[in-house]
Amino acid sequence: xVTSMMVFSMSINADQKNYIKFxxxxxxxxxxxxxxTCESCHGYGIAGAPVPMHASDWLVRVKKPKSILYDHAINxxxxxxxxxxxxxxxxxxxxxxxVISAVDYMVALANYYIQLKRK
Amino acid sequence: MKHIDKVLIGASVAISIAGIGTAIAGxxxxxxxxxxxxxxxxxxxxxxxxxxxxxxxxIVNRLVKKxxxxxxxxxxxxxxxxVLPAQMFRFGSELVAKRAEKLADVNFSYSLQSLWPINKxxxxxxxxxxxxxxxxxxNKGKNYYAKETLGGKTYFTAIYADTGVAPVCVSCHNKHKxxxxxxxxxGDVMGGVVIRIPMxx
Numbered sequence: 001x002v003t004s005m006m007v008f009s010m011s012i013n014a015d016q017k018n019y020i021k022f023x024x025x026x027x028x029x030x031x032x033x034x035x036x037t038c039e040s041c042h043g044y045g046i047a048g049a050p051v052p053m054h055a056s057d058w059l060v061r062v063k064k065p066k067s068i069l070y071d072h073a074i075n076x077x078x079x080x081x082x083x084x085x086x087x088x089x090x091x092x093x094x095x096x097x098x099v100i101s102a103v104d105y106m107v108a109l110a111n112y113y114i115q116l117k118r119k
Numbered sequence: 120m121k122h123i124d125k126v127l128i129g130a131s132v133a134i135s136i137a138g139i140g141t142a143i144a145g146x147x148x149x150x151x152x153x154x155x156x157x158x159x160x161x162x163x164x165x166x167x168x169x170x171x172x173x174x175x176x177x178i179v180n181r182l183v184k185k186x187x188x189x190x191x192x193x194x195x196x197x198x199x200x201x202v203l204p205a206q207m208f209r210f211g212s213e214l215v216a217k218r219a220e221k222l223a224d225v226n227f228s229y230s231l232q233s234l235w236p237i238n239k240x241x242x243x244x245x246x247x248x249x250x251x252x253x254x255x256x257x258n259k260g261k262n263y264y265a266k267e268t269l270g271g272k273t274y275f276t277a278i279y280a281d282t283g284v285a286p287v288c289v290s291c292h293n294k295h296k297x298x299x300x301x302x303x304x305x306g307d308v309m310g311g312v313v314i315r316i317p318m319x320x
Contacts (some may be wrong), residue, residue, distance in 0.1 A: 005297020040282075047172075047284035078185045082176035086286050090305030116297045 018053050019043075020112050022105070029104030033098045037089040038106065048083035050110075055117040058110035065105070073103050126212075145147045156275035157264055160314045163278050167208070167229065167312065193291070205231060205281075205288075208312075226317055231281060233310030235300035237292065241310075245269065248313055251278035256308045263311075266318070273318045281310040 019039070021031065034042075050057035063068065064081040071077075074096055076087040088094045089102070154162075169290060179201060183191045192200035202210070212229050219226050236242045236254050251263035257276055261276040278310040283289045283303055293301045303309055 037304075037306075040259070040304070041284065046282050046306060048176075078180065082180045082185065084176070084180050084184065084285060090286050090289065093304060 012034050020109055022108055024108075026101055027108055029098075029109075030103070032103035032104045033094065033102040037091040037094060038102050041089075042106065047066040048079065048081065049085075052106050053113050055110070055114045058107075059114060062107055062114065064112055066103070069103050069107065070100050073099050120215045156316050156318060157277065159316055160264070160275065160277035161166050161262075162276065163227070163229065163314055164312060167211075168279070170211075171204055171208050174207055179204060191287075226313060229312060229314045231310060233281075235292075235298065235309070237295050243313075245276075247276050248278070251276070251313070252311045254278075255280040255311050259308065275316045275318050277314045277316075279312045279314075280308045281312055283307050283309045 019035065022028065035070045041047060042051060042067065045054075045057075050061060052058060072085055074088060078086040079085070088099055094102075121125045126262050160221055179191050181215055182189050190198060190200040191203055192198040194200075194204070195202045195206070196315055201304060209231055212231065216228055219228065232242070232243050232248060232252060234243065234249075234256065238262065243252050247265045247267040251265060255261060259280070262280070265276050265278075267276050283292070286305060288309070289303045289305055289307070292298050292303050
């Protein structure tokens, strides 16, 4: 009845090796938090989440005061196009310190790819 | 009067142009296939996903969450509320199925399915649907494409991930009395959009 004759797939985006490891301990901790909570959307641009590997997504954001990014990540945020960032990335178990470390990692990752594009 | 004349002339010109457009659209050249089934499926999914995204952002996120003027509910009629984005998507697919029955050349279908459906009717039925939904759940960021034969007809079937993007998507599924899975997290693939396009007899 059912015959599968051809199967192939197409990747959209993310790859673990693109998530650069930084030597800084705080950023290492942030990477772990980011991988466990934030990556599932920010790694792929799901629901409009800015992807740190895409320099154009973060050029404006990295210039904002970190306090604004922390506030958006901790308390949630509605963007100008009615995009929605959930509180603590939808993981209420995260502490403020853990969220902040994830934001710092994502900004560092974005800056890495922004610099890479400029070279 | 002169103004009316101008409007009438304008309307006549518009009708004439529309008439030419209809004549061109009826040309045999425009009936020849120019894109692949995969490109067609990707284009259809782009439209579906964009429409759903705009409904989620500009209607649900804005009115329910930001401005707090109305609720969105699974029981939208009883609750006098907005339909959920997934319900809007499903209603669209049902209407397309009904209207496409009368259009032999446009006889494609699409549906929202899941390996963990709240409504059992939305579970995968064919081998390709089962394999595809499993594949997109295990390979985040990837689509699944296959050719399958059903009832003697050959179809191109494409399956795209449907991801839980808001706390309410995840919490509703996790808490629903009929759900077979209660540990979804935001960003998890919760199901898939299955698009099926006939590939000739």
